[in-house]
Amino acid sequence: MRGVNAALGAAGLAGFLALGEAVPRLGLVEEDYFPPTSRIADALGTEITDPAFWTALGDTLTGWALGLAIAVGAGIVIGVVLSVVPYLREATASTIEFLRPIPSVALIPLAVLLYGTELRSVLLLVVYASFWQVLIQVLYGVRDVDPVAEETARSYGLGTWARIRHVLWPTALPYVMTGVRLAAAVALILAITAELVIGAPGLGARIAVAQTSQAVPEMYALIVVAGLLGLLINVGARSVERRALAWHQSVRGEVTV
Amino acid sequence: MLDVRGLKKVYEGSGRRIEAVRDLTFTVGAGELVCLVGPSGCGKTTLLKCVGGLLAPTAGEVSLSGRKVDGPPPGMAFVFQEYGRSLFPWMRVGDNVELPLRQKDLSRARRRELVGDALASVGLADAAGAYPWQLSGGMQQRVAIARALAYEPEVLLMDEPFAAVDAQTRADLEDLVRRLWRERGITILFVTHDIDEAVYLGERVIVLSASPTVVREQLRVDLPAERDQVHTRVAPRFAELRTRVYEQIQAAKRGAATPAKADMPPSG
Numbered sequence: 217m218r219g220v221n222a223a224l225g226a227a228g229l230a231g232f233l234a235l236g237e238a239v240p241r242l243g244l245v246e247e248d249y250f251p252p253t254s255r256i257a258d259a260l261g262t263e264i265t266d267p268a269f270w271t272a273l274g275d276t277l278t279g280w281a282l283g284l285a286i287a288v289g290a291g292i293v294i295g296v297v298l299s300v301v302p303y304l305r306e307a308t309a310s311t312i313e314f315l316r317p318i319p320s321v322a323l324i325p326l327a328v329l330l331y332g333t334e335l336r337s338v339l340l341l342v343v344y345a346s347f348w349q350v351l352i353q354v355l356y357g358v359r360d361v362d363p364v365a366e367e368t369a370r371s372y373g374l375g376t377w378a379r380i381r382h383v384l385w386p387t388a389l390p391y392v393m394t395g396v397r398l399a400a401a402v403a404l405i406l407a408i409t410a411e412l413v414i415g416a417p418g419l420g421a422r423i424a425v426a427q428t429s430q431a432v433p434e435m436y437a438l439i440v441v442a443g444l445l446g447l448l449i450n451v452g453a454r455s456v457e458r459r460a461l462a463w464h465q466s467v468r469g470e471v472t473v
Numbered sequence: 474m475l476d477v478r479g480l481k482k483v484y485e486g487s488g489r490r491i492e493a494v495r496d497l498t499f500t501v502g503a504g505e506l507v508c509l510v511g512p513s514g515c516g517k518t519t520l521l522k523c524v525g526g527l528l529a530p531t532a533g534e535v536s537l538s539g540r541k542v543d544g545p546p547p548g549m550a551f552v553f554q555e556y557g558r559s560l561f562p563w564m565r566v567g568d569n570v571e572l573p574l575r576q577k578d579l580s581r582a583r584r585r586e587l588v589g590d591a592l593a594s595v596g597l598a599d600a601a602g603a604y605p606w607q608l609s610g611g612m613q614q615r616v617a618i619a620r621a622l623a624y625e626p627e628v629l630l631m632d633e634p635f636a637a638v639d640a641q642t643r644a645d646l647e648d649l650v651r652r653l654w655r656e657r658g659i660t661i662l663f664v665t666h667d668i669d670e671a672v673y674l675g676e677r678v679i680v681l682s683a684s685p686t687v688v689r690e691q692l693r694v695d696l697p698a699e700r701d702q703v704h705t706r707v708a709p710r711f712a713e714l715r716t717r718v719y720e721q722i723q724a725a726k727r728g729a730a731t732p733a734k735a736d737m738p739p740s741g
Contacts (some may be wrong), residue, residue, distance in 0.1 A: 371527060373545055375572070383561070386563040
């Protein structure tokens with residue numbers, strides 16, 4: 217079954233690539249703006265031999281990873297503190313609901329004013345966008361603690377810290393993992409957006425340069441790279457999730473005794 | 474050993490006032506196995522949580538070896554009815570049993586020894602590496618019992634621990650509790666709604682009234698210490714005791730229907 221699915225997936229992808237080759241060649245679209253697959257592949261081949269491409273990729277990944285790490289760390293710590301300290305959750309709920317829907321890209325002018333085209337500009341946008349993803353999941357996850365598990369921990373004399381570590385954290389972990397996965401995807405989007413719009417060094421800036429210099433196949437090649445990056449990040453996040461949650465019913469499957 | 478005096482618990486919230494436990498006084502001697510039995514909904518769980526320091530009583534007090542209970546005391550272990558939720562699915566069986574011990578000041582070797590010994594006593598010596606959800610319900614409750622044993626409590630509180638397992642497993646677990654009690658000399662307070670179980674297990678049975686709860690009767694179970702499922706349950710004395718408890722419970726239910734109405738708490 218799995219082999220069949222993989223084969224179908226490969227066939228679908230091959231079909232899509234063939235379509236991308238055929239449509240411009242048949243003149244159905246302007247070849248200058250939609251180059252055929254083979255020309256994009258060519259450009260990609262040239263790109264990966266260029267050291268400047270790797271520098272740009274490194275810059276993007278740096279902004280992504282640093283921003284994500286800050287957002288995840290802050291989201292977890294603040295989420296747990298908000299839930300554990302009495303009344304804090306209620307006191308902050310409306311503020312969170314107000315701040316959360318602000319689109320991160322609306323902060324681009326602010327980022328430019330504050331940090332220009334530095335890495336910090338990218339970080340500001342990435343952290344703002346991905347922080348909420350993690351925070352909201354942590355808040356939900358913490359609320360999911362089973363009262364029986366909590367009472368068990370209390371009856372055996374586990375203190376506040378031990379209960380956070382052994383009961384609250386494992387309960388929230390599946391939610392946290394979902395939050396991190398969503399945040400990882402959002403962080404990549406924002407990193408590339410920031411580079412594209414602000415001109416901070418990275419893949420996004422390179423795409424903008426390719427576009428303004430009419431290097432259309434190169435532009436597409438870079439877009440493909442950005443897509444592959446997103447794919448890798450998602451696959452990576454899912455495998456981390458499976459490993460960390462081997463005990464969880466969503467991963468372990470049905471067990472027969 | 475365990476003293477409960479004038480215990481009262483009233484839940485208040487959103488304009489409603491529910492008197493779950495009215496006035497309970499009883500003692501459990503050191504090394505005794507006492508069963509609390511009462512009609513369903515009579516506040517047995519509330520009572521046990523007050524005794525275990527998980528709930529603060531509205532009035533009255535609980536003391537363990539002369540010390541007032543105002544939080545879960547270190548010498549007490551709790552076995553819950555919902556074993557599946559009480560064991561942590563993210564920890565292996567061995568770690569589940571060991572976790573409470575990590576709060577005590579014990580060496581690693583001593584903890585290992587206690588865990589191994591406790592699991593061996595419940596017949597699960599080779600299950601330490603499994604996850605709780607890989608075990609059957611009866612085995613999971615054994616793990617919960619092993620966790621309580623490893624904690625080396627003076628008093629073991631059991632809240633309808635076998636209500637969710639099948640009849641055969643239940644009989645095995647009852648014998649297990651009897652055996653552990655005799656081997657280890659722990660004091661056990663066992664809450665159940667099952668009359669047969671109360672008489673079969675206990676050295677003494679405390680019959681509770683319907684809610685708001687008071688002690689209705691205390692009964693000494695003068696069956697031999699050596700009990701088994703086949704012979705004890707058909708012994709004439711067992712039948713007498715069982716009938717006695719049954720009548721008391723029935724009377725408690727009827728009693729709740731009429732006079733309790735007169736002294737219902739004022740609403741609002």
